[in-house]
Amino acid sequence: MADHKELIKKTRIFVQEQLQHAEAGHDWFHIERVWKTAKHIAAQEAANLLIVELGALLHDIADAKFHNGNEDLGPQMAREFLSGERADESLITAVENIIRHISFKGSYQSGSYKTIELDIVQDADRLDALGAIGIARAFNYGGFKNRKLYDPAIAPATYNTKEQYKNNEAPTINHFYEKLFLLKDKMNTATGKRMAEDRHRFMEFFIAQFYREWNGVHSSEFYIQ
Secondary structure, eight states: OOOOHHHHHHHHHHHHHHHTTTTGGGHHHHHHHHHHHHHHHHHSSOOHHHHHHHHHHHHHOOOOOGTTSSSHHHHHHHHHHHHTTTHHHHHHHHHHHHHHOSGGGGSSOOOOOOHHHHHHHHHHHHHHHHHHHHHHHHHHHHHTTTTOOOOOOOOOOOOHHHHHHHHHOOHHHHHHTTTTTGGGGGGGGGHOOOOHHHHHHHHHHHOOOOOOOHTTOOOSOOOOO
């Protein structure tokens, strides 16, 4: 197997090539942000950095929502790539498990897999769904799916199952209540929790301002203090 730095370099190249035509909220730049954030969080934890980096780099190599709901394709592609680089089986399995268990929709079903490396990559991925970047990604994906920005007649829903969450077609504003505002309390690490607080607060300011403008409330005072 190539050394740590060489394997990370090859993985970066592989991911960039695979995602060169990806939707902007799930493209290489998303991966790069998650990778950098994961390394930042890992520096505060006793974790296997190689697993963290590879898990972050490969976590969206084939996001199921862009592949007809196929949740096996991502782990399979990661396995094939890492096997081709002669990575240890234990490393490949750890990365596969991160890909299989990282998603928010997975929180609607119980699972027994839990490692500090998964916690770190999951926090990094969730942080990229929060704050200014999270807002931009939410509306980009809503446009990609041709969804309404907001419809006062469609209230945010509470989903009880993974399938209900996957199959919803609600306006983008509803997504804040159905997922984004829930993430702060689902963070795993102390560092992730601290980082989520500021980003969560920024989204609250944004939503409040959105409603003011939607409802025609005019003021010269900038909302965010």
